[in-house]
Amino acid sequence: xxxxxxxxxxxLTDSGRHYVFRDLSVxxxxxxxxxxxxxxxxxxxxxxxxxxGIDVPDRGHISFDGSISWPVGLSGGFxxxxxxxxxxxxxxxxxxxxxxxxxxxxxxxxxFADIGPFFDHPIKTYSSGMRARVAFGLSMAFxxxxxxxxxxxxxxxxxxxxxxxxxxxxxxxxxxxxxVSHNMNDIENYCDVVLLVDQGRVHIFEDVTAGIVAYQGRKxxxxxxxxxxx
Amino acid sequence: MVIFGTLRGRVVPGVEFPVFxxxxxxxxxxxxxxxxxxxxxxxxxxxxxNYRHIKPMDVFLSRSLLExxxxxxxxxxxxxxxxxxxxxxxxxxxLGFLMLLGVLVAMAFGLGLVLSVLADYSPEAKPIIRMxxxxxxxVSGVLFPVSMLPQExxxxxxxxxxxxxxxxxxxxxxxxxxxxxxASLRHFLEPTLVVCFLGMALYRLRRxxxxxx
Numbered sequence: 001x002x003x004x005x006x007x008x009x010x011x012l013t014d015s016g017r018h019y020v021f022r023d024l025s026v027x028x029x030x031x032x033x034x035x036x037x038x039x040x041x042x043x044x045x046x047x048x049x050x051x052x053g054i055d056v057p058d059r060g061h062i063s064f065d066g067s068i069s070w071p072v073g074l075s076g077g078f079x080x081x082x083x084x085x086x087x088x089x090x091x092x093x094x095x096x097x098x099x100x101x102x103x104x105x106x107x108x109x110x111x112f113a114d115i116g117p118f119f120d121h122p123i124k125t126y127s128s129g130m131r132a133r134v135a136f137g138l139s140m141a142f143x144x145x146x147x148x149x150x151x152x153x154x155x156x157x158x159x160x161x162x163x164x165x166x167x168x169x170x171x172x173x174x175x176x177x178x179x180v181s182h183n184m185n186d187i188e189n190y191c192d193v194v195l196l197v198d199q200g201r202v203h204i205f206e207d208v209t210a211g212i213v214a215y216q217g218r219k220x221x222x223x224x225x226x227x228x229x230x
Numbered sequence: 231m232v233i234f235g236t237l238r239g240r241v242v243p244g245v246e247f248p249v250f251x252x253x254x255x256x257x258x259x260x261x262x263x264x265x266x267x268x269x270x271x272x273x274x275x276x277x278x279x280n281y282r283h284i285k286p287m288d289v290f291l292s293r294s295l296l297e298x299x300x301x302x303x304x305x306x307x308x309x310x311x312x313x314x315x316x317x318x319x320x321x322x323x324x325l326g327f328l329m330l331l332g333v334l335v336a337m338a339f340g341l342g343l344v345l346s347v348l349a350d351y352s353p354e355a356k357p358i359i360r361m362x363x364x365x366x367x368x369v370s371g372v373l374f375p376v377s378m379l380p381q382e383x384x385x386x387x388x389x390x391x392x393x394x395x396x397x398x399x400x401x402x403x404x405x406x407x408x409x410x411x412x413a414s415l416r417h418f419l420e421p422t423l424v425v426c427f428l429g430m431a432l433y434r435l436r437r438x439x440x441x442x443x
Contacts, residue, residue, distance in 0.1 A: 011442075052280075052282060053282030054279060054280060054282060054441065055438075055441075055442060056438050070280045070281050070282065071280065077277040077278055077279070077280030077281055078277045079275065079277060079278060080277070091281065094281055094283050094284065
């Protein structure tokens with residue numbers, strides 16, 4: 001179970017310190033796929049970065065004894081001067097995947113990305129679509145308890161989009177998603193629980209539809225702060 | 231070329247010019263290379279910080295290691311090359327030379343940490359810092375024997391720790407090199423400690439801000 005204890009995160013901006021979260025304590029529901037929704041700038045991505053361990057809270061901590069992936073986005077964490085193969089090898093090594101398991105991961109990513117000889121060319125020569133294909137394949141090659149996904153579920157042409165969806169379906173059997181998205185269809189399709197991030201607070205909705213309704217209600221009539229929280 | 235030309239004739243007696251140059255130039259370029267590579271390290275590897283295991287220090291350590299290996303090979307290749315062409319290279323104090331190189335690497339590492347924090351704070355400073363390495367090259371006595379300079383100017387150069395480094399490296403590398411009296415190990419070691427401390431302290435303070443865009 002992921003638990004946030006007294007989490008405070010702020011950023012220093014030109015107009016003083018901006019608090020994204022102030023003393024936030026939340027218990028995420030156990031072993032379900034979680035959708036994070038909220039307005040732009042509400043702190044969804046910050047929360048995701050905190051969960052992914054890329055950013056560190058000012059105070060408080062996140063406790064979880066399973067594994068969480070890196071945030072899977074469009075760009076991916078690549079070293080542009082290395083080839084996709086070397087990048088995959090690198091990620092394998094930092095996650096302790098070696099030997100035959102590494103070869104399997106390499107084969108999987110190469111097959112999944114399906115970019116032909118470019119797999120051995122430097123990442124910086126790729127188009128953004130090719131890069132996203134590799135990034136997706138890479139994140140699918142590992143087994144995490146939670147897979148962090150920022151905005152993008154499917155990229156590329158129709159064919160590849162279908163491939164992504166299939167992979168996700170398969171992946172959902174062994175790992176859960178934490179999905180940040182503005183696309184309510186994706187949230188509805190993939191998530192069991194919705195976390196609405198709003199003004200430094202996180203509201204948990206066990207019922208996905210109710211969460212989406214609350215979010216959309218909030219979006220349209222923002223000035224009146226109607227407390228549709230639990 | 232003009233500098234080379236005028237110098238060729240009047241190098242220290244008993245020391246051949248290419249060998250003299252080698253002993254100073256390779257360590258200096260290694261120093262500059264480590265410091266500037268560390269300065270650019272965070273930006274160049276931004277993508278890798280997406281993985282939670284990787285911290286800026288990993289980038290700094292691996293970049294330093296790479297440069298050290300690279301310039302060690304360059305040094306060995308050049309020594310072999312010069313011997314091949316008939317120059318006589320007998321290193322009187324090889325262990326001292328290696329020790330001094332080690333200290334130089336430590337100083338470059340510390341300076342690189344300071345510069346990386348600085349570059350993170352204001353990226354505009356990067357080209358200026360890179361340009362500053364050129365005058366540093368000249369005041370470190372890499373190209374010419376500092377014993378050539380009149381005493382009153384030489385005293386100014388002693389403020390530069392690299393001056394001591396280059397001079398001591400030559401003393402260890404070249405047999406019969408007339409090291410200037412001002413060169414002292416202390417004035418090289420102490421600034422290294424200060425720079426390393428400063429670099430690590432700044433890194434400690436800013437390590438989290440470095441990776442956030």
